[in-house]
Amino acid sequence: MFVDFFYLLKKAGIPVSPTSFLRLQKALSMGLINSLDDFYTSARTILVKSEKYFDLYDQVFAHQFEGAEFKGPEEIELSEIARALLDEWLKDRKELAEALGVREEDLLKLTPEELLKYFLDRLKEQTEAHHGGNKWIGTGGTSPVGHSGYHPGGMRVGGVSRNKSAVKVAMDRRYRDYSQEGPMTASQIGEALKRLRNMVPFGPKDRVNIDKTIYETMRNAGEIEIVFDRSLKDRLKVILAIDNGGWSMDPYIELVQTLFNYARAQFKDLKTFFFHNTIYDYLWEDPPRHSKPFPVDELVRLDPETRFIVVGDASMAPYELMATDGSIHIEERSGRPSYERLKFIGKTFAHAVWINPKLAEEWPYTRSIHQIREIFPMFELTLDGLEKAVGHMMRKN
Amino acid sequence: MHKETQKKEFTGASKYVLDDELARIVNISMALEMPLLLKGEPGTGKTMLAHAIAEASGMKLIVLNVKSSMKLIDALYQYDTLTRLNDSRFGDSKRDVSNIEEYIRMGKIGQSFVSDQRVVLLIDEIDKADTDFQDDMLDVLDQMEFDIIEIDKTIKAKYRPVIIITSNAKKDLSDPFLGRCNFHHIAFPEPDMMRKIVQVHFSDIDKELLDSVVRTFYRLREIRGIEKKPATRELINWIRALRADADFRVKDLIKGEVPFLGVLFKKSPDYVVAQNAVARFRV
Numbered sequence A: 001m002f003v004d005f006f007y008l009l010k011k012a013g014i015p016v017s018p019t020s021f022l023r024l025q026k027a028l029s030m031g032l033i034n035s036l037d038d039f040y041t042s043a044r045t046i047l048v049k050s051e052k053y054f055d056l057y058d059q060v061f062a063h064q065f066e067g068a069e070f071k072g073p074e075e076i077e078l079s080e081i082a083r084a085l086l087d088e089w090l091k092d093r094k095e096l097a098e099a100l101g102v103r104e105e106d107l108l109k110l111t112p113e114e115l116l117k118y119f120l121d122r123l124k125e126q127t128e129a130h131h132g133g134n135k136w137i138g139t140g141g142t143s144p145v146g147h148s149g150y151h152p153g154g155m156r157v158g159g160v161s162r163n164k165s166a167v168k169v170a171m172d173r174r175y176r177d178y179s180q181e182g183p184m185t186a187s188q189i190g191e192a193l194k195r196l197r198n199m200v201p202f203g204p205k206d207r208v209n210i211d212k213t214i215y216e217t218m219r220n221a222g223e224i225e226i227v228f229d230r231s232l233k234d235r236l237k238v239i240l241a242i243d244n245g246g247w248s249m250d251p252y253i254e255l256v257q258t259l260f261n262y263a264r265a266q267f268k269d270l271k272t273f274f275f276h277n278t279i280y281d282y283l284w285e286d287p288p289r290h291s292k293p294f295p296v297d298e299l300v301r302l303d304p305e306t307r308f309i310v311v312g313d314a315s316m317a318p319y320e321l322m323a324t325d326g327s328i329h330i331e332e333r334s335g336r337p338s339y340e341r342l343k344f345i346g347k348t349f350a351h352a353v354w355i356n357p358k359l360a361e362e363w364p365y366t367r368s369i370h371q372i373r374e375i376f377p378m379f380e381l382t383l384d385g386l387e388k389a390v391g392h393m394m395r396k397n
Numbered sequence B: 001m002h003k004e005t006q007k008k009e010f011t012g013a014s015k016y017v018l019d020d021e022l023a024r025i026v027n028i029s030m031a032l033e034m035p036l037l038l039k040g041e042p043g044t045g046k047t048m049l050a051h052a053i054a055e056a057s058g059m060k061l062i063v064l065n066v067k068s069s070m071k072l073i074d075a076l077y078q079y080d081t082l083t084r085l086n087d088s089r090f091g092d093s094k095r096d097v098s099n100i101e102e103y104i105r106m107g108k109i110g111q112s113f114v115s116d117q118r119v120v121l122l123i124d125e126i127d128k129a130d131t132d133f134q135d136d137m138l139d140v141l142d143q144m145e146f147d148i149i150e151i152d153k154t155i156k157a158k159y160r161p162v163i164i165i166t167s168n169a170k171k172d173l174s175d176p177f178l179g180r181c182n183f184h185h186i187a188f189p190e191p192d193m194m195r196k197i198v199q200v201h202f203s204d205i206d207k208e209l210l211d212s213v214v215r216t217f218y219r220l221r222e223i224r225g226i227e228k229k230p231a232t233r234e235l236i237n238w239i240r241a242l243r244a245d246a247d248f249r250v251k252d253l254i255k256g257e258v259p260f261l262g263v264l265f266k267k268s269p270d271y272v273v274a275q276n277a278v279a280r281f282r283v
Helices: A003-011 A016-030 A036-047 A053-065 A072-089 A091-102 A104-109 A114-123 A129-136 A164-171 A186-193 A210-219 A247-266 A294-299 A318-322 A338-348 A360-363 A369-376 A383-393 B003-012 B020-032 B046-057 B072-077 B081-090 B110-115 B131-143 B177-178 B190-201 B207-221 B232-244 B252-255 B269-279
Strands: A199-208 A229-236 A237-243 A269-275 A282-284 A293-295 A307-311 A352-354 A378-380 B036-041 B060-065 B077-079 B104-107 B118-125 B145-148 B153-156 B162-167 B182-186
Touching: A003 A036, A016 A036, A016 B020, A036 A053, A036 B182, A072 B046, A114 A352, A186 A307, A199 B072, A210 B081, A247 A269, A269 A282, A293 A294, A294 A338, A307 A383, A318 A338, A318 A369, A318 B153, A338 A369, A338 B060, A352 A369, A360 A378, A369 A378, A378 A383, B020 B036, B020 B046, B020 B182, B036 B046, B046 B060, B046 B118, B060 B110, B072 B077, B072 B110, B072 B131, B077 B145, B104 B110, B110 B118, B110 B145, B110 B153, B131 B177, B131 B269, B190 B207, B190 B232, B207 B232, B207 B269
Parallel strands: A237 A269, A237 A307, A307 A352, A352 A378, B036 B162, B036 B182, B060 B118, B118 B162
Antiparallel strands: A199 A229, A282 A293, B077 B104, B145 B153
């Protein structure tokens, strides 16, 4: 029973397992499901394991039991995003008119549907923008349309289903907002960085070491001798070096800020440095990179176990990286190319990574990224990338 | 059917407003004897649900608050070596020192297994612990038994407890873990639902206050750039604060004034953002 439904869910991209399908059958045979409403909720709770797929489930359900048209996920996503962007822009007609290249008066004549269609057409023409608009992390791009991913309306979904049939509920698509990737929030970054810890004994001696207690008691000829230890606390040392110069990093400021804020809250022992494009003889402790220089040579005096995280787009002219006088700031010219300095840092800290807010698919087109990747393992600034970066930094060797 | 009637009774009486969908999911999970994993924003009543089920069905509730450093064994049982050492040295207790079993204390999961009646086991905020914790727990929940190594004894659940697991994480839990649970995502309540929830807590609240409070609350939730949106808990506390203030008039809310903003927004950047936004309400 319902085998088609199961396969349609699978085809739509929901990870459903045969075990859970059998469980649904069990529920059916136990007489727990007596109506389509029951079936809608029960099948969802048993088969679908993440709210990300609730929307897709609603669509498949509506299709299977009511014959509603089932569109491929991509088409839907595009028009949803377009509509959301449009909603946002409609608040400021002038800006919208400018962006679309029409006069404000003409804009007012269009109905929302026409506007959406026009907008979508524009979107299709500009493949670049389409590409940018679809990505949750925002790839910027040069076109006015679809600059960086916009998350429509936060998390608002419908709640009570009291007087509606299941199909109607499904066709409502209450879970639409959940199915798109939201912007990276501090808590998500927190999730990704959670594993980045280094437990060392710290604080008051308040934990009983049982093995030692028994041993010492024996040595004491049975007179009890309780041995206390410090409990383990996370004392990971982290250096965060952020590229905060130049227009090429501008689109990522917010993202990097989120990362930085989280890091500041999480790590007790965090040093932050700033640089422009790449690292020469100095890192800067102050964001304007002016009053507090920190010589790169001094880094050797820090704990080599420190996790060194560079955040930057690694995009620059090749000479900035390779030439002996590469720096665009004249006072920084010392005769050693940045490439050598980066190598030096890579050698000093065994656990160093480069986190790049540019998406990995764009990396092959920038030469300096290739060269930097020879020195540092590079990861993109997405949840996935962060997780991989953390995995890399926590490796024992 | 029996459960259903019990549930209906308690929706009216207790401080928990249950919607039909969730009631169905709870019932089917109980019938299938599967753990139910609940996700959702903080303040949507994930933890309260377990309390409500326990209350409604007259079962005892055992709460396991997961902590980040927790290992599974802590949740199962503890071997109290120190007491045993002490007893063996001084011998002034009634316990039999040679019998290790007397020094085994059950953890929360253990307690739910050895209980003489069916209980509700709430595993709260499982995402706090490492993924290892979740993976280790799989077998225990699957087989409904675990071994006490020290005395080589297997503890089997006398009655399969009703297991409710909550998680705040945006990230998904591990696949094998999800495979063994039923899943539900509790959405943030709609204004209508919220009115009911408020009424359950303040039965004597007048309609004008209720309407304007709820309206203002949802308006505040829509302010852009807030990291932690106020949830049900904050709303309840806020209403409590408003009612305690003798100078407060409902008209102030309608005019766009929002007193006690700090009750709703607890992070200082959020508070500042909200304050600025509220200033614009009045215009």
